Amino acid sequence: MTTSPPVLEVSGLCAGYGELMAITDVSLELRAGEVVALFGPNGAGKTSTLLATVGVLPRRHGAVRWNGRPAPRTLHAIARAGLAFVPERRSVISALSTRDNLLLGRSGLKAALDHFPELADHLDRPAGLLSGGQQQILMLARALAARPQALLIDELSLGLAPQVADRLLNILRRAADDQGVAVLLVEQQMRRALAAADRWYLLASGAVVSEGRCDVDGAKRLEQAYLASMGISRQRT
Numbered sequence: 001m002t003t004s005p006p007v008l009e010v011s012g013l014c015a016g017y018g019e020l021m022a023i024t025d026v027s028l029e030l031r032a033g034e035v036v037a038l039f040g041p042n043g044a045g046k047t048s049t050l051l052a053t054v055g056v057l058p059r060r061h062g063a064v065r066w067n068g069r070p071a072p073r074t075l076h077a078i079a080r081a082g083l084a085f086v087p088e089r090r091s092v093i094s095a096l097s098t099r100d101n102l103l104l105g106r107s108g109l110k111a112a113l114d115h116f117p118e119l120a121d122h123l124d125r126p127a128g129l130l131s132g133g134q135q136q137i138l139m140l141a142r143a144l145a146a147r148p149q150a151l152l153i154d155e156l157s158l159g160l161a162p163q164v165a166d167r168l169l170n171i172l173r174r175a176a177d178d179q180g181v182a183v184l185l186v187e188q189q190m191r192r193a194l195a196a197a198d199r200w201y202l203l204a205s206g207a208v209v210s211e212g213r214c215d216v217d218g219a220k221r222l223e224q225a226y227l228a229s230m231g232i233s234r235q236r237t
């Protein structure tokens, strides 16, 4: 696989909410053209990892490097530097049309429609009336049209039909293969994510406890590590 230097390097990241440390030791790397899945049981710290990486959740310790330099510390600055973040709750603006939602993105309508011609039929509809899958496609269209170097996406397929989830994963795979986008993806549906991704990390109780490739051996190791991590979670609760 690729040996290019990482676009994103997270090391020893620690962040939390008030007194609570949500993540205590998260290290991961992301390279151009690869899709990496971040797995972990509920409450393991997946969302917090993404939030702390993009500067929404303040870091207590650890470092985030972007293209070999300290990453900008705010969401706005990191987005300008080329790292796109798609949060868990679909963040389309329901009352605005699909067109206006796309125009809010940094690169406008044409680039988004080039990627997702199917949105052309819905440009005048309020985004809130699109199906869950269409809203998620709209979010991806807005994010990818800005031609980010990396895309971090939380709970891609939550609540979506399996075919829609596969379509979204294919879109991400293609963005990685064709445009070299580096994708870090939180996805509950492990088998589906393993089929689309190159590598995985497993989080448990706020720390990366295992990592591997998305091949047969890697998938077996993930299954074992996941079961073991459930044990860790249970002991701590």
Ligand SMILES: Nc1ncnc2c1ncn2[C@@H]1O[C@H](COP(=O)(O)OP(=O)(O)OP(=O)(O)O)[C@@H](O)[C@H]1O
Residues within 6 Å of the ligand: 017, 020, 021, 022, 023, 040, 041, 042, 043, 044, 045, 046, 047, 048, 049
């Ligand atoms: N806004 C918040 N305020 C306080 N604690 C929070 C907040 N959000 C998350 N936490 C806590 O931080 C820890 C990590 O949560 P996080 O949401 O990052 O996990 P997750 O792996 O994304 O879980 P899920 O699979 O349920 O989405 C949990 O103990 C959670 O209860």
Ligand SMILES: [Mg+2]
Residues within 6 Å of the ligand: 046, 047, 048, 088
């Ligand atoms: Mg989460």
